[in-house]
Amino acid sequence: MKIGIYGSSFDPVTNVHLWTASTIAHRKRLDKVIFLPSSSRRLDKSPHAADEHRVAMIKLAIADNPKFELDCYELNVLAGMQYTYYTMEYFKQRYPADDLYFIMGADLLVDIGAGKWSHGEELVSKNKFIVMARNGIDMLAAIAKSPLLRNHDDGDRFQLVDKGLAMEISSTYIREEFARGGEPRYLLPDSCYRYIAEHGLYRS
Template sequence: MGKIGIYGSSFDPVTNVHLWTANTILHRCNLDKIIFLPCSNKRRDKKMQTEDQHRWNMLELAINDNNQFEADAYEMNQNAWKITTYETLKHFKNKFKDDRIYFIMGADLLIDIGQGKWGNGDLLVKENQFIVMARNEINMLRAISSSPILRNNDDGKTFHLLDKGLAMEISSSYIRDEFSLGGDPRYLLPEACYKYIKKHGLYQ
């Protein structure tokens, strides 16, 4: 049985922090593979700043030299209002029936799930396992214990809480802003992605 992490984000664009986070999780949680899952551009809570094809191309450029990283367009091809993370994880559990699937997220999303902001929250927590990355000094144990959705569906193996040991919070939005304002965030994202953005005039 293999161990696979599902890492969802807009990746608009993918950054060095995304890659560093994925690599940290891969090694510290002894995963066999991490699947990068770009979200749908039809989400109501996020507005993509560039076309899906550009997001996809940059992600492939960023991970093509690591055989333990893989990109999957499943959510990118879905209508966002018809799908939740619960359905997404069911899809991957069916696709990889012989493997154990973990959903990778930040501690801020743990709080959102605990507050009932995610569709099928009870079933999502009850039927899945999560790797949760520390973020913004959020007390993850307190977040779990204070939420009925989280604590009542936790069998002791549901949440793998992980502190990266180093605060790295450079966001895609920061990089987009730098490009749009004429800055040069060259060393905050993979070199191939930087060149791709410059070539195609993205985020101007």
């Protein structure tokens, strides 16, 4: 099987997350996309909703797609083990016979190339990636400018995907709309919209 690991805070999960996962699965012929909510212990993530709410919304959002799956590995690991390198090691042990890819945006590729990720060398040297275009980022140039990335670019390690549409509506925008009494209803699944309203999430 070909499996994509799609990590994000999913705070909340949006229609763009789902569209992106579906597009990547189709373009790269993935058999499964695993939604991986990031640990609240990570220094670069500070979720606004509790883990239980983020997990509940992902379950609602992916319920009708057999290719989508939830894994809460990062929510349960010990402090110090919440880094993507260890996460990919976990999935390689879980799926030893399968072809695994970490799905990320081009902005994260730039950060890894600049040495901003813990265990970045080991992560890049031992894994494969599907990298989604982000506005204003030249993915080929980002790889070429970084010794870490270019020295591991064997033609298969970085699968670059231009989604074709600039759908960049963020979870931050949706949270701000909820906080200010806005109406972001059609930016996320109806089930998640109702869940947020019922539980009073993201209110200022």
